[in-house]
Each structure stands twice: as structure tokens, then as C-alpha cells.
Amino acid sequence: xxxxxxxxxxxxxxxxxxxxxxxxxxxxxxxxxxxxxxxxxxxxxxxxxxxxxxxxxxxxxxxxxxxxxxxxxxxxxxxxxxxxxxxxxxxxxxxxxxxxxxxxxxxxxxxxxxxxxxxxxxxxxxxxxxxxxxxxxxxxxxxxxxxxxxxxxxxxxxxxxxxxxxxxxxxxxxxxxxxxxxxxxxxxxxxxxxxxxxxxxxxxxxxxxxxxxxxxxxxxxxxxxxxxxxxxxxxxxxxxxxxxxxxxxxxxxxxxxxxxxxxxxxxxxxxxxxxxxxxxxxxxxxxxxxxxxxxxxxxxxxxxxxxxxxxxxxxxxxxxxxxxxxxxxxxxxxxxxxxxxxxxxxxxxxxxxxxxxxxxxxxxxxxxx
Amino acid sequence: xxxxxxxxxxxxxxxxxxxxxxxxxxxxxxxxxxxxxxxxxxxxxxxxxxxxxxxxxxxxxxxxxxxxxxxxxxxxxxxxxxxxxxxxxxxxxxxxxxxxxxxxxxxxxxxxxxxxxxxxxxxxxxxxxxxxxxxxxxxxxxxxxxxxxxxxxxxxxxxxxxxxxxxxxxxxxxxxxxxxxxxxxxxxxxxxxxxxxxxxxxxxxxxxxxxxxxxxxxxxxxxxxxxxxxxxxxxxxxxxxxxxxxxxxxxxxxxxxxxxxxxxxxxxxxxxxxxxxxxxxxxxxxxxxxxxxxxxxxxxxxxxxxxxxxxxxxxxxxxxxxxxxxxxxxxxxxxxxxxxxxxxxxxxxxxxxxxxxxxxxxxxxxxxx
Numbered sequence: 001x002x003x004x005x006x007x008x009x010x011x012x013x014x015x016x017x018x019x020x021x022x023x024x025x026x027x028x029x030x031x032x033x034x035x036x037x038x039x040x041x042x043x044x045x046x047x048x049x050x051x052x053x054x055x056x057x058x059x060x061x062x063x064x065x066x067x068x069x070x071x072x073x074x075x076x077x078x079x080x081x082x083x084x085x086x087x088x089x090x091x092x093x094x095x096x097x098x099x100x101x102x103x104x105x106x107x108x109x110x111x112x113x114x115x116x117x118x119x120x121x122x123x124x125x126x127x128x129x130x131x132x133x134x135x136x137x138x139x140x141x142x143x144x145x146x147x148x149x150x151x152x153x154x155x156x157x158x159x160x161x162x163x164x165x166x167x168x169x170x171x172x173x174x175x176x177x178x179x180x181x182x183x184x185x186x187x188x189x190x191x192x193x194x195x196x197x198x199x200x201x202x203x204x205x206x207x208x209x210x211x212x213x214x215x216x217x218x219x220x221x222x223x224x225x226x227x228x229x230x231x232x233x234x235x236x237x238x239x240x241x242x243x244x245x246x247x248x249x250x251x252x253x254x255x256x257x258x259x260x261x262x263x264x265x266x267x268x269x270x271x272x273x274x275x276x277x278x279x280x281x282x283x284x285x286x287x288x289x290x291x292x293x294x295x296x297x298x299x300x301x302x303x304x305x306x307x308x309x310x311x312x313x314x315x316x317x318x319x320x321x322x323x324x325x326x327x328x329x330x331x332x333x334x335x336x337x338x339x340x341x342x343x344x345x346x347x348x349x350x351x352x353x354x355x356x357x358x359x360x361x362x363x364x365x366x367x368x369x
Numbered sequence: 370x371x372x373x374x375x376x377x378x379x380x381x382x383x384x385x386x387x388x389x390x391x392x393x394x395x396x397x398x399x400x401x402x403x404x405x406x407x408x409x410x411x412x413x414x415x416x417x418x419x420x421x422x423x424x425x426x427x428x429x430x431x432x433x434x435x436x437x438x439x440x441x442x443x444x445x446x447x448x449x450x451x452x453x454x455x456x457x458x459x460x461x462x463x464x465x466x467x468x469x470x471x472x473x474x475x476x477x478x479x480x481x482x483x484x485x486x487x488x489x490x491x492x493x494x495x496x497x498x499x500x501x502x503x504x505x506x507x508x509x510x511x512x513x514x515x516x517x518x519x520x521x522x523x524x525x526x527x528x529x530x531x532x533x534x535x536x537x538x539x540x541x542x543x544x545x546x547x548x549x550x551x552x553x554x555x556x557x558x559x560x561x562x563x564x565x566x567x568x569x570x571x572x573x574x575x576x577x578x579x580x581x582x583x584x585x586x587x588x589x590x591x592x593x594x595x596x597x598x599x600x601x602x603x604x605x606x607x608x609x610x611x612x613x614x615x616x617x618x619x620x621x622x623x624x625x626x627x628x629x630x631x632x633x634x635x636x637x638x639x640x641x642x643x644x645x646x647x648x649x650x651x652x653x654x655x656x657x658x659x660x661x662x663x664x665x666x667x668x669x670x671x672x673x674x675x676x677x678x679x680x681x682x683x684x685x686x687x688x689x690x691x692x693x694x695x696x697x698x699x700x701x702x703x704x705x706x707x708x709x710x711x712x713x714x715x716x717x718x719x720x721x722x723x724x725x726x727x728x729x730x731x732x733x734x735x736x737x738x
Contacts, residue, residue, distance in 0.1 A: 008405050010411040012411070016406060016409055025398060029390050035375035035377070036379075037385060039385050039572075040383055041379070043572065045693065075445040075446070076444040077608055079593070080594045082593075083592030083593060084592060114593075115590070195609065203610065203612040204573045204609075204610070204611025204612070204614055219590065223449050223480075224451075225445065226449065226592075238448070239445075239447075239449070240381075240566055241572065241573070242571075242611065243382055244572065244613070244614075248408070
């Protein structure tokens with residue numbers, strides 16, 4: 001299968017901007033005329049420091065980040081941060097609110113419970129995670145050290161399109177799968193963290209954005225290299241960072257700026273997801289049971305009216321170069337992830353395939369019925 | 370500066386095999402005809418699993434790893450493992466021996482002390498870290514859960530060329546800077562860990578090799594994603610791993626096999642380091658004060674008889690394409706790292722430059738003297 005004839009709908013690691021891959025390819029043996037590959041650069045040298053500083057500056061500009069927010073590039077992914085958050089933000093007898101909106105918030109809750117007292121302020125379980133829990137019934141703990149949300153549920157296809165009011169309790173968001181997909185009112189947040197392997201690029205890197213006044217000395221058991229305080233005090237140079245991942249993230253930040261920044265991304269992401277949801281809603285062959293107001297623009301989860309055809313759908317799509325459309329194993333069904341780097345042409349190609357597939361199998365269904 | 374005219378002597382991240390970089394470049398947009406970049410591959414998909422499985426198999430063959438040793442690919446570097454080792458191997462009231470041979474063992478000791486009771490069984494401090502501490506005087510704790518050594522001190526230029534007898538206490542080695550540089554008698558070790566950014570390749574990946582009977586349930590405060598037990602029980606798929614780093618490590622393992630494996634590497638590494646040490650020892654312009662029997666074959670630390678010329682040496686070398694020859698900031702002086710991917714031609718070029726530099730400045734010195 002040739003890369004140029006492929007659309008990759010994977011939930012992450014997933015599609016990256018072709019321009020970024022081409023640039024990374026072009027300078028893989030000789031990065032910025034240093035004579036070295038990015039893979040070979042000492043992290044304390046001027047060459048890499050320039051790259052890391054530029055990446056940080058570009059990210060700050062994209063997000064219009066106020067100076068009292070720090071940016072950390074840490075190894076690992078969001079799952080590691082599920083543990084590091086309570087260790088870095090709370091005392092051992094601390095309390096935190098968590099809102100359960102699906103697969104990934106449940107994971108965050110399970111891990112946080114190993115460290116602190118967790119109040120599940122609201123849960124979408126009673127609605128089968130087909131919508132976000134109604135704000136009116138959230139039971140927030142006024143003593144909580146923070147309130148944790150999963151801004152986009154990658155597996156369940158839900159997203160916050162309006163931020164909750166947590167009444168002065170710092171809002172902490174796992175933004176792994178919608179980070180940089182739209183402008184952010186950063187000052188509404190205490191901490192934002194995001195595994196990079198969706199809209200930022202490479203797996204093995206997590207971005208943590210933290211408001212200065214929330215920095216604590218981490219728990220004694222927190223590995224020094226993973227302490228927010230230690231890394232910020234050492235200018236994120238406490239130890240060798242994931243160098244190539246930071247370089248690639250920097251290329252993506254540049255690309256985002258060249259595309260018009262987060263407003264342009266948001267507009268494009270809205271068009272892409274609305275095209276697909278509209279097609280699904282108008283079809284009697286496909287269905288999406290997520291409440292319209294809470295639907296994710298990153299991960300469109302849907303299913304077939306004839307679920308037994310799911311595997312065939314995925315396989316036929318794959319043969320046409322439409323890759324990785326299976327749903328998350330814990331949720332089932334189908335899922336098309338439409339990250340920043342997915343083009344509108346990709347969504348058009350998917351809809352065209354869905355039409356053909358429905359026409360063929362819809363007829364078969366009617367004949368059988 | 371053009372990559373083909375450069376020799377990179379950085380201590381890590383450092384030089385990588387050119388063949389590996391070329392292959393990574395060639396398939397950066399389309400990995401193994403999947404139509405996807407390695408950066409875009411879902412980690413649960415067959416494509417990446419094949420890549421990870423092959424990497425693991427090749428590593429096992431290179432090391433002739435017995436079946437009762439597990440291999441883990443974890444995010445982060447050795448500094449993170451300084452904390453994770455005691456949390457994964459010992460109870461909270463545990464005791465461990467550490468041997469202090471220089472900069473990196475001191476770092477490991479400082480971090481381990483935050484978790485368990487550390488007995489420094491021996492220290493090279495009294496000899497200014499110019500040699501390994503004499504075996505005869507090691508004060509081992511028979512109750513220690515493990516004995517930790519740093520098999521190669523990257524900053525100080527020392528290495529174990531004969532393993533210590535720890536009298537039944539499991540030997541744990543930080544092998545970051547000499548892993549895969551020579552054959553290993555793995556059964557002498559309980560745990561081997563190594564940040565990848567020396568002989569394996571990319572920063573942001575650590576390899577942990579652990580004997581089955583040493584696996585414990587990690588401390589309650591250990592992040593689940595960094596628990597050896599949790600990762601082994603989930604076949605190293607608990608969460609998204611650093612995918613591209615694993616892919617690149619796999620390319621390096623293949624390259625090592627094509628080069629004749631670890632025996633061939635050891636022979637070449639011996640030739641390279643002996644050529645450089647011999648030149649230094651015969652010179653009255655350069656000096657290495659490390660005891661001959663304990664000298665590292667990876668990191669050749671030396672200095673100038675006229676230390677004020679050090680910065681000029683580094684800069685003139687750089688202009689000739691001989692990069693990153695400054696010593697570790699904590700140690701000073703000069704350092705040439707001769708990892709597997711450094712060719713013998715690179716060492717020859719360095720020695721030729723050193724001759725020229727000495728001829729010019731040696732004369733100047735004599736004139737001034």
C-alpha cells in the first residue's frame with residue numbers, strides 16, 4: 001500500500017502532517033546543518049537547545065500561554081501522568097474530584113485512587129456513556145485540590161464543548177486527544193496534560209502545562225525525573241529528554257502556525273466532523289448514538305445497523321486505503337479519528353466508501369429481510 | 370557542516386549507524402509497506418507488534434538471553450530507573466548495596482536513598498575516581514536485596530572489565546553506556562537496565578532486563594505504567610510505548626547482527642579505544658590518569674598538559690568535523706565517546722587531529738617555556 005493513497009483514521013498514534021514527515025525525512029541525517037541527525041544530538045548542546053526553545057516558544061504562541069504557566073516535555077504518555085498528577089499536585093491525604101465520562105476517565109480515576117481520596121463528582125455510566133453527565137447534578141467537593149476532566153474521550157467519542165464551572169477548584173484536563181485541535185481559554189485551567197501521539201505527533205512524549213501557583217514539592221516517592229517541580233527548577237533539563245519526539249512536536253507546532261493556528265484548525269475540524277456526522281445521521285445503515293451536543297470532533301464513534309458486518313467494513317475499507325476504522329476494543333463498533341492532520345479529502349473518501357458499502361449491503365439486508 | 374564529513378564523539382545521544390539512519394529515512398513515510406509512517410502506527414496493530422516482536426527477538430539473540438529473563442521497553446532514561454529500581458525490586462524497608470564509581474553511580478545512590486536504606490559498599494572517591502575501588506575492600510551487606518553497579522561510568526571514563534562476586538546477592542547494573550558493546554554473561558545479573566541513547570539509539574527509551582524470580586509487586590506509589598510487574602503481565606502493552614524509539618532500536622539490533630554481533634563489536638571497540646589510549650599514553654601533550662585496567666572502552670576521558678588550551682582544542686576539532694569532544698561538565702577535560710557506531714576511521718581522524726594540534730601547540734608551549 002502506498003502512503004500517498006492512504007488515509008489513516010487511527011485513534012493514535014495516528015496520522016501526521018505529510019509536510020512534517022517530509023521535513024523530518026529530509027533532515028534525518030543532517031539536522032539544521034549540524035552534521036548530526038536529531039537522534040545523535042547531545043541534549044545539552046546549543047543545536048538541540050535551540051530546537052527545544054523554538055518548540056516551546058511556538059507552543060506558547062499557539063496557545064497564547066500567559067507567563068505564569070509552565071510548559072514541560074516529559075517522557076511517557078497520559079497513563080503515566082494519571083499517577084504523576086496526584087503525586088505532583090496533592091499531599092498524600094489530598095482529595096480530588098474526577099468526572100467519569102468514559103474509558104479514559106475511568107483509567108485516570110482508577111490510578112488516582114491509588115494515591116488520594118477520589119470523589120467521582122459525576123458519571124456518564126447511567127447513560128451508557130452516550131453523553132456527558134448533566135452539569136446540574138455534579139457533586140463537587142469544595143475541599144478538592146483539583147477537579148479532573150477528560151476533555152475528549154478517545155474511545156467513547158465524547159467531548160466538552162463548554163468548560164464546566166468548578167467554583168474555584170483548579171480544573172485539570174487530560175487533553176490527550178483534542179489538544180491543539182481548537183483555541184483554548186488556558187486561564188480556565190490549572191493543569192493541562194496531553195500525550196503527544198494524537199495532534200502533536202510522536203508517542204513517548206507528554207506535554208504538561210501547569211499554573212505556577214499549583215507547583216508543589218512532589219511526593220517523596222515521586223521519581224525525581226518525573227517531578228514537575230524538579231524539572232521546572234532545572235529548566236526541563238534534569239535528564240536526557242525524548243529528543244526526537246520534542247523535535248517532531250516542534251515541527252508540528254510550526255506546521256500549525258503555517259496553517260493559520262488553532263482557530264483555523266478548529267474550523268477545519270468542525271467541517272470534517274460535521275460532514276461525517278451529518279452523513280451518518282441521515283443514513284439508516286450507520287448510526288451514532290452519542291448526544292449531538294457532546295460529540296467529539298476528533299473521534300467519530302459510530303456503528304452499523306447490521307453489527308455483524310463490522311469486520312467486513314473494516315477490512316474492505318482497509319483494502320481501499322482507509323485504515324484503522326475499528327472501534328476501541330472496550331467500546332466496539334467503528335471509529336474514525338479526524339485529527340488535525342486528517343484532510344477534508346480523507347473524510348470525503350471515507351464518506352464515499354461508506355455510501356458504496358451501504359448501497360451494496362443495504363440492498364443485501366433488504367433482500368434478506 | 371555535511372554529515373558525511375563529520376565524526377560525532379558525543380557521550381549520548383551520540384553517533385548512530387549510518388545504515389540505520391538511511392533505512393529510517395527511506396521508510397519514514399511508509400514503514401514496511403503499511404502506507405503509514407512508524408510515527409502514525411497504532412501500537413495495538415499487527416504492523417507495530419511485528420516490529421516490536423522482531424526487536425525483542427533480535428535483542429534476545431544478540432544477548433543469548435535465557436528464557437527466565439524478561440525484556441521491557443520503557444519510556445524515559447536511566448535517571449527514571451534510579452527511582453523505579455528500588456520501587457520495583459525492594460520492599461519499603463529494603464536494603465541495597467551500591468558501589469560508587471563516579472558521577473552516575475552517585476546519581477543512582479542519591480535517588481535510591483529516597484526509597485531504601487543504601488549501603489555504599491565501596492567508593493572510588495578517595496582515588497578521585499581514577500580507578501574502580503579495590504574489590505578486596507568492598508563492604509557488602511549480606512542482607513542487601515541487590516548490589517548495584519554502574520558498569521561504565523560515562524562521565525569518568527571507567528568500566529568494569531571483570532564482574533564482581535556479590536556472594537549470592539543479585540547484581541543490578543546500570544549499563545546505559547556500554548550495553549551491547551561486548552558479549553555479556555547475562556546469568557551473572559539479576560537486572561540490567563540501559564537508557565537507549567548510546568549504543569541502542571534514540572533518547573526516551575530504556576531497556577530493562579529482569580530475571581523472573583526478582584519480579585515483585587511494585588510499591589503502591591509506583592505508577593502502574595512504570596511497574597515492571599504490570600508491564601510484564603500485560604506483555605509490555607499496558608499503555609502506548611515509545612513506538613518510534615522501539616522501531617529504531619530494532620533497526621540497531623539488526624545492524625548489530627549484520628556486523629557480526631557483540632563479539633565483533635567488542636573486538637572493534639577494543640581496537641578503537643586501544644589506539645586512542647596508546648596514542649595518549651605515548652604523548653607528553655595529552656594525558657589520561659585513569660588506571661589502565663579500569664579504563665572505559667566507550668568513553669575515553671583525557672586532558673591536555675596545558676589545560677588552558679582545552680576550549681581551543683574543542684573548537685578547532687569542531688571546525689574539522691570532530692564534534693562534541695568536551696568532557697562532562699562535572700569532570701572537565703576532554704572526552705571521546707567511541708560507541709559501536711563510531712568507525713575506526715573516526716578514531717584515526719581524531720588521532721591525526723590530536724597530532725597536528727599537539728605539534729602546533731607543543732612547539733608554542735616550548736617557545737613560551
